[in-house]
Amino acid sequence: VQLQASGGGAVQAGGSLRLSCAASGGAFSIYAMGWFRQAPGKEREFVGGISMSGDRTYYSDSGKGRFTISRDNAKNTVYLEMNSLKPEDTAVYYCASRRLTTAQAMGVVTHMDSWGKGTLVTVSS
Numbered sequence: 001v002q003l004q005a006s007g008g009g010a011v012q013a014g015g016s017l018r019l020s021c022a023a024s025g026g027a028f029s030i031y032a033m034g035w036f037r038q039a040p041g042k043e044r045e046f047v048g049g050i051s052m053s054g055d056r057t058y059y060s061d062s063g064k065g066r067f068t069i070s071r072d073n074a075k076n077t078v079y080l081e082m083n084s085l086k087p088e089d090t091a092v093y094y095c096a097s098r099r100l101t102t103a104q105a106m107g108v109v110t111h112m113d114s115w116g117k118g119t120l121v122t123v124s125s
Contacts, residue, residue, distance in 0.1 A: 001026030003116030005095045010122045011085055019080040021095030021116050028076040029053070031099050031113065034106035035069060035080045037062075037091035038118070044094070049106030050078060058103040085123045092118035 007019040021033065034049040047067060048059040054071040063069075066085075071078040078095060096112040098105075 001028060001031060001097055001114050003095050003097060003114050005093065005116040005119040008093060008119030008121045010124065013086055013123055013125050015085050015123070016081070016083045017085065017121060019082070019093055019095075019119060019121070021078045021080075023076040023078075023097065029073045031097040032101045032103055032106050033069075033071060033078040034096045034098070034103075034112075035063070035067075035078075036094045036096060037089075037121075038094070039088075039091040042091075046107040047080070047093070049103035051103045052100070056103045058107065060107060082121070085121075087123045087125045090121060090123045092120050094118045 001023045002025045005021045035047040038044040046060045047063040048069045050057045050069045057069050066083050068081040095116040097114045098112050
């Protein structure tokens with residue numbers, strides 16, 4: 001499956017953004033999906049994941065409380081809703097897929113089936 005992330009942009013602290021990740025070329029519903037981010041000068045980190053059906057989500061500490069992941073399997077799209085954004089949320093955000101796994105496992109598996117090109121989120125103070 002090929003992934004295309006979009007929706008990034010510049011926002012002031014306290015604002016919100018919704019990122020989208022559109023999938024094509026595969027059976028989307030057999031893939032768990034995850035969101036990751038990479039800030040300047042830092043390693044990529046796991047933000048959160050969602051199960052194949054969308055009934056379960058799992059968040060890292062960086063995503064818990066302010067971020068919400070959802071998916072629409074009819075539209076082959078996964079979303080990352082980000083609220084109360086902080087300057088430290090500034091990063092390139094990536095979506096990734098892995099077949100037949102769980103939301104939580106998206107944070108620990110070392111190999112993803114696909115990565116989308118990132119979308120830049122810039123939060124100003």
